[in-house]
Amino acid sequence: MILALSASLPTALVAASVSVSQKPELTPDALLWQLDAEHGGASLRVVRPDGRIEVHSVGVDEDEIAFGIGDEALPDGAYLWEISLAPRLTDEQRSQLERAREEDRELPTMADIRGARVQGSFRVVEGSVYGVLEDGVAPAGEIERTSGTPTPQAAPLTGDLTVRNSLCVGFDCADSESYGADTIRLREDRLRIAFLDDSTLAGFPAGDWQIRINEGTGGGANLFAIDWLGTGSNGNGDDAPASTPFRIDGNAPSNSLFIANDGDVGLGTPTPALELHVRDGDSPALRLEQDTSSGFAAQSWDIAGNETSFFVRDVTNGSTLPFRVRPGADSNALVVSDDSFVGIGVLSPQARLHVVGDARIDGALYQLSSRAAKTGFERPDASTLLDGIEQLWLGFWQYKEGDRGARHFGPTAEDFHAAFGLGGDARHISPTDMAGIALGATQALREEIERRDNTIADLERRLQRIEAALDVQPTH
Incomplete structure (x- = not known):
């Protein structure tokens, strides 16, 4: 049987009508679903009775998708399946979507894009596969109920019924309802089931609840709701309950809320893979909205992800994206350890900020160097600095990993530590120490130059006195 379906898709991809077989064809080797619509690829997810999920995919314009049953005996139990058809995009449409993503702007509306999701289930009993369960249709082998004629009860009934x-x-x-598969049917224009607890003993709960179907006013909403009526309501909550902790609006998409048999919760998916699984065709997200009800300023954040990045969006302040993680990022790209050290490219950072690989700063680097933050001041011997530099190995080199073969010039940490005893270990050099040694050596050289200049000046004066005594004219 081929069903025309209308799927709920993101605003950028407004779905057109598509056709997908709701009931699979059973062959000795597989269950086959016909895909008789243009699509950009399809995937089939099958949830087995033990919760394991199988995923099968086909490419563009494939006309069927299959779930194999011939290779192994299928365990008994209920199987849930879902087929997702990707939208068919032209090169121009794909280009528009990619440009919108790059520019962080609203996606364009493309009404001719196709896409859909359909789902169903089947059951395996003693190795035999039974048909798909469809709305209003009993599974294979179930006996149809016969319609009965209700007998009005004019007086209260005492006893069991x-x-x-x-x-x-x-x-x-x-007087003669045609029940179909219905066991209990409620039929009127204000459908309510009230649960009135008349407990009077101290300490016993006595709150009242109701199940409410649709609002009872003109222009009201189609809904299924569970209402809290309070204590002693006598069933008078109707459309003005004390609160409505649970509500489903009419025409809500399939699998808006799905709880699997292992307790996993799906939002938008009947095959949740984790405790909470959110799925959508365009940037599945969670919104964290603080309103002003507690006296704080309003602020909204989105946590979302798509093919470009996982990101946090500051909705209140211009929808900026202050935090992003690109797909394909390496493990341990950013780590915060239990002692609040931050590692970039390292699982166990050894400093407040520990970077493995290159670090680039497009701006100034400022280090704390205030006299108020220092202690243990000591002036070095100038000759010690110059002697250390004279013995220090200096040369060209490059890192084995991390900076793409770029060449550098300078000492090794081992030689620098041996010459001056500075820093925390013999594997690293502080830029502050390097600059300090360079400045100290510059001062030492300046002192040496001044000493030699004074010596030269003194020798010139002595030479002038000798020449004057000999009455010899200077040659220059």
């Missing part, structure tokens, strides 16, 4: 077939309650129930 057994209804062999089906039951209809409400002003609009017909």
Whole structure:
């Protein structure tokens, strides 16, 4: 049976009608679903009774997708399946979407893009595969219920009540309802089921609840709701309950909320892979919204991800993206350890900021160097600095890893530490120490130059006195 379906897609991809087989064809080797619509690729997810998920994919314009059953005996139990059709994009449409992503702007609307999701289930009993469960249709082998004629009850009934077939309650129930597969049917224009707890003993709960179907006013919403009525309501909550902790609006997409048999929760997916699994065709996200009800300023954040990045969006302040992680980033790209050290490219950072690989600063680097932050001042012997530099090995070299073969010039940490005893270990050099040694050596050289200049000046004066005594004219 081929069903015309309309799928709910993101605003950028407004779905057109597509056709996908809702009931698979059973062959000796596989279950086959016909894909008789243009699509950009399709995937089939099958959840086995033990919770394992199988994923099968086909490419563009493939006309069927299959779940193999011939290679192994399928375990007994219920199987849930879902087929997702990717939208078919032209090169221009794909280009528009990519440009919108790069520019962080709203995606364009493309009404001719196709896409859909359909789902169903089948059951395996003693190795045999039974048909797909469809809305309003009993599974294979189940006996159809027969319609019964309700007998009005004019007086209260005391004692137990057994209804062999089906039951209809409400002003609009017909004398002879055609129940189909329904066991209990409520039929009227204000559908409510009230739960009134008349407990009076101290300490016992006595709150009232109701299940409410649709709002009872003109222009009201289609909904399924669970209402808290309070204590002693006598069922008078109706459309003005004390609170409505649970509500489903009419025409909500399939799998808006799905709880798997292992407790995993799916939002937008019937195959949750983790405790909470959120799925959407365009940037699945969670919004954290603080309103002003507690006296704080309003602020909203989004945590989202798509094919370009995982990101945090500051919705309140211009929807900027202060934090991004690109797909394909290496493990340990950013690590915060239990002692609050931050590692970039390292799992166990050994300093407040520990970077493995190159670090680039497009701006100035400032280090704390205030006299107020220092102690243990000591003036070095100038000759010691010059002697250390004279013995220091200096040369060209490059890192084995990390900076793409760029060449550098300077000492090794081992030689620098041996010459001056500075720094925390013999494997690293502080830029502050390097600059300090360079400045100290410059001062020492300046002192040496001044000493030699004074010596030269003294020798010139002595030479002038000798020449004057000999009455010899200077040659220059």
